[in-house]
Amino acid sequence: MAAYIARRLVQAAGVVLAVVTLVFALIHLAPGDPIYALAGESGNAAYYAEMRAHFGLDRPLPEQFLIYVSDVLRGDFGRSYVQKQPVMQVILARVPATALLLFTALTLASALGIFVGVEAGRRPGSLVDIGIRIGTLLAFCAPAFWMGQLLLLLFGARLGWFPIQGMVTARGGYHGFAYVLDVARHLVLPAVTLGLLQIALIARLTRAGVRESLAEDYVRTAGAKGLGAGAVIYRHALPNALLPVVTVVGGHVGSFITGAVLTEIVFAWPGLGRLLYDATLSRDYPLLMAMFELATVFVVVANLVTDLIYAALDPRVRYR
Amino acid sequence: MSATGTRVTAPQMVMSVPTTARQMRGVRRGAAAWPPSLVLGALLLVLLSGAAITAGTITAGSPFKAAGTPLRSPSAAHWLGTDDLGRDMLTRVVYGGRVSLLVGVMVAVTSAVVGTAVGASAGFFGGATDDVLMRITETVQAMPRFFLAIIVAALFGNRVWVIGLLLGLTFWPPTARLLRAQILSLREREFVLAARTIGASEPRILWRHVLPHALPIVLVSAALQVGSAMLVEAGLSFLGLGDQSAVSWGAMLNAAQMFVRTAWWMSLFPGLAITMAVLGANLSADGLQDMLDPRRAVRRSVTVTQTRSKT
Numbered sequence: 297m298a299a300y301i302a303r304r305l306v307q308a309a310g311v312v313l314a315v316v317t318l319v320f321a322l323i324h325l326a327p328g329d330p331i332y333a334l335a336g337e338s339g340n341a342a343y344y345a346e347m348r349a350h351f352g353l354d355r356p357l358p359e360q361f362l363i364y365v366s367d368v369l370r371g372d373f374g375r376s377y378v379q380k381q382p383v384m385q386v387i388l389a390r391v392p393a394t395a396l397l398l399f400t401a402l403t404l405a406s407a408l409g410i411f412v413g414v415e416a417g418r419r420p421g422s423l424v425d426i427g428i429r430i431g432t433l434l435a436f437c438a439p440a441f442w443m444g445q446l447l448l449l450l451f452g453a454r455l456g457w458f459p460i461q462g463m464v465t466a467r468g469g470y471h472g473f474a475y476v477l478d479v480a481r482h483l484v485l486p487a488v489t490l491g492l493l494q495i496a497l498i499a500r501l502t503r504a505g506v507r508e509s510l511a512e513d514y515v516r517t518a519g520a521k522g523l524g525a526g527a528v529i530y531r532h533a534l535p536n537a538l539l540p541v542v543t544v545v546g547g548h549v550g551s552f553i554t555g556a557v558l559t560e561i562v563f564a565w566p567g568l569g570r571l572l573y574d575a576t577l578s579r580d581y582p583l584l585m586a587m588f589e590l591a592t593v594f595v596v597v598a599n600l601v602t603d604l605i606y607a608a609l610d611p612r613v614r615y616r
Numbered sequence: 617m618s619a620t621g622t623r624v625t626a627p628q629m630v631m632s633v634p635t636t637a638r639q640m641r642g643v644r645r646g647a648a649a650w651p652p653s654l655v656l657g658a659l660l661l662v663l664l665s666g667a668a669i670t671a672g673t674i675t676a677g678s679p680f681k682a683a684g685t686p687l688r689s690p691s692a693a694h695w696l697g698t699d700d701l702g703r704d705m706l707t708r709v710v711y712g713g714r715v716s717l718l719v720g721v722m723v724a725v726t727s728a729v730v731g732t733a734v735g736a737s738a739g740f741f742g743g744a745t746d747d748v749l750m751r752i753t754e755t756v757q758a759m760p761r762f763f764l765a766i767i768v769a770a771l772f773g774n775r776v777w778v779i780g781l782l783l784g785l786t787f788w789p790p791t792a793r794l795l796r797a798q799i800l801s802l803r804e805r806e807f808v809l810a811a812r813t814i815g816a817s818e819p820r821i822l823w824r825h826v827l828p829h830a831l832p833i834v835l836v837s838a839a840l841q842v843g844s845a846m847l848v849e850a851g852l853s854f855l856g857l858g859d860q861s862a863v864s865w866g867a868m869l870n871a872a873q874m875f876v877r878t879a880w881w882m883s884l885f886p887g888l889a890i891t892m893a894v895l896g897a898n899l900s901a902d903g904l905q906d907m908l909d910p911r912r913a914v915r916r917s918v919t920v921t922q923t924r925s926k927t
Contacts, residue, residue, distance in 0.1 A: 307751075310751070319767070322768065436843075438890070439847055452877075453876070558854060579770060592758070595759075595760055596758055
């Protein structure tokens with residue numbers, strides 16, 4: 297197991313290094329002076345001279361590469377030209393809001409997805425099953441940010457059940473529990489929007505898994521010894537059905553954070569997605585590249601954790 | 617011979633079992649040339665791409681010029697309403713299909729070509745070639761392609777072909793891995809040995825004998841990428857990083873964001889169009905998979921039978 301983890305860590309480091317190299321190559325392949333990509337497009341001459349010296353743009357390319365890699369490895373992604381702050385600091389300030397959204401959406405999606413998947417899987421061919429299959433298929437095909445707009449339109453603008461923008465009520469002045477409640481009300485629509493795709497994914501996999509394990513002998517045994525239908529499904533059939541769910545959901549981390557970025561823009565959620573949007577509008581290249589590199593690290597780590605969870609859940613899995 | 621043998625016996629095995637209409641449908645699907653999902657999916661795609669290609673003749677005005685009062689809800693004059701600049705939404709939705717479909721086709725072709733080259737070389741030549749190519753494949757697969765696309769679009773410009781090519785260059789890993797697995801099993805077959813015995817060169821064996829058998833996998837896998845590629849393009853355009861010189865559904869949704877409380881039609885129809893296009897692509901890919909691999913359809917109906925008889 298330790299050898300396996302070590303090997304995977306080396307592999308993960310390889311992916312991250314490849315991405316950093318790619319970003320470096322893109323900076324130099326892009327049309328125009330690379331200083332614009334490294335330091336933003338609207339600085340003055342003195343600023344550019346300073347940045348040129350910092351990134352060593354007058355030195356040979358291999359040396360520039362080493363400077364860039366060592367900067368990135370130390371978490372120094374340069375300064376955001378627009379925000380006049382170190383990029384890392386700008387990004388870290390936005391992490392809590394996005395983390396809250398991701399965590400809520402994933403929790404919601406796991407609970408709902410598993411429930412819906414079990415309901416479909418235990419009665420294949422029924423109206424419930426067919427409805428769920430069509431619904432999940434559509435959730436796969438519709439862009440998440442569009443679903444967000446529709447939810448906003450219906451539950452926010454028309455029915456007025458939930459606030460439609462931001463994370464807290466502006467000038468609400470809430471404290472303590474009232475503040476938590478206020479954030480929770482703002483969180484509902486974005487979390488549902490982001491969770492929809494995951495619900496569909498988890499429901500489909502759970503449905504297939506439950507159907508398969510309902511045909512197994514040990515499930516029949518559980519029924520034969522007198523357990524109720526609920527206990528048979530949730531205690532005996534479901535655990536095995538969930539194994540592939542863990543792998544596939546873990547493998548979709550990339551699309552999950554992409555969804556978060558787009559959802560945040562629809563609901564003006566003050567997280568990383570909003571930051572990315574502003575950074576693309578202002579061509580804040582250092583910020584864009586740092587977000588790409590950090591997203592890669594996140595995805596790679598998530599994939600590794602997924603595989604380890606899988607091994608912990610399934611004693612049959614032996615990694616070498 | 618052994619391959620044809622299983623194809624003949626498998627349906628017979630099923631033929632003795634099915635009793636319900638549902639099971640019969642499974643069997644018929646195994647034999648039928650056109651699975652229903654392929655028919656429905658192809659219909660959606662033909663309809664949308666037909667409209668997009670003939671947009672100049674089937675719509676009256678330009679998608680860029682105002683055709684009426686801004687922000688009017690759907691009416692007899694403007695079936696899908698008008699946007700914030702008074703442009704006809706129907707015209708724009710019809711033209712908008714061009715970007716999505718072009719990106720879809722480019723991604724299918726690029727990912728099929730790159731995926732085949734990488735997967736076939738890795739599977740057939742094995743050894744160090746295999747190791748290196750598979751490490752590259754894993755690396756590309758682990759990259760968050762949406763973020764990469766943002767950087768490339770920001771640095772290199774956002775023409776449709778740049779975005780299509782870039783996405784194609786990030787969507788090939790699944791095809792390469794599937795093809796590699798298929799080739800690993802194909803290269804041990806007797807006909808490869810036979811070809812080698814009569815003195816065929818290795819590249820010739822790969823090109824003339826092994827690859828044709830693996831072609832269906834490439835086709836299906838490439839088709840499976842199209843839907844997600846369209847969604848990524850829509851996301852980029854929604855971020856304002858799409859091609860500004862063309863109408864695209866994602867960009868229309870971006871414009872709708874500001875008017876979401878007042879003009880629901882600006883949001884509803886472009887999103888519906890994306891969903892239909894992606895649905896068409898996904899259904900077609902799924903149906904193609906059933907059609908090109910009849911054993912999959914049969915296996916499905918066998919599992920249905922077993923599940924039913926046991927529960």
